[in-house]
Amino acid sequence: MDWLRDNLWATWLGLAALLSVAEMFSLDLVLIMLAVGALAGMTAALIGLGIPVQVLAAAAASVAMLALVRPSLAKRFHGGPELNLGHGKLVGQRAEVTAEITGLSTGRIKIGGEIWSASPYDEHLVIAPGETVEVLQIKGATAYVHPVARLDG
Structure with missing residues (x-):
């Protein structure tokens, strides 16, 4: 003891x-x-x-x-890292318009090497081919996009 x-x-x-x-x-x-x-x-x-x-x-x-x-x-x-899988990883990325996008007709964008159907997030916008857009939302197989402002200097 x-x-x-x-x-x-x-x-x-x-x-x-x-x-x-x-x-x-x-x-x-x-x-x-x-x-x-x-x-x-x-x-x-x-x-x-x-x-x-x-x-x-x-x-x-x-x-x-x-x-x-x-x-x-x-x-x-x-806790693990935040993983964006599937089409969710495209939200927030920029894409190039390949076919005109209007509120009345679905256009096309090229993002991540793939062609996606796209509609404008604001249905009153018309987005011409060659413009850069940002993907704001994905519903089904359609990306809802908004044009990115350009600084023409």
Whole structure:
């Protein structure tokens, strides 16, 4: 019992190692935060503080890690990149008009090496071939576009 009291830091270190290994199986970033708390308890034991102070240090560090560090880490690790797949990736891109676009007749644009049918987002616009447009929306196989302003200098 004297050895345990004299080497309480080793108990804290063992607890931190055990929690770290358990975290590898759970992967929810809770046990690793508790392991950091155990390391704070170990530090308090190495300094020579009493057992109640060690427990308070471990608890305070664990709660602080769970409240301050875990949310941002969980968001970073569990969230993936925003992927635009299919025709959604064309929204916001620029295209070249290949056939006149009016509110009354569907025209054509070339975007991403493909020809798409296109209508003006504002049905009162007429967009001539050769103009650059921005894709604002895709409905079915039709791109709704708006002309991009030119700076003729």
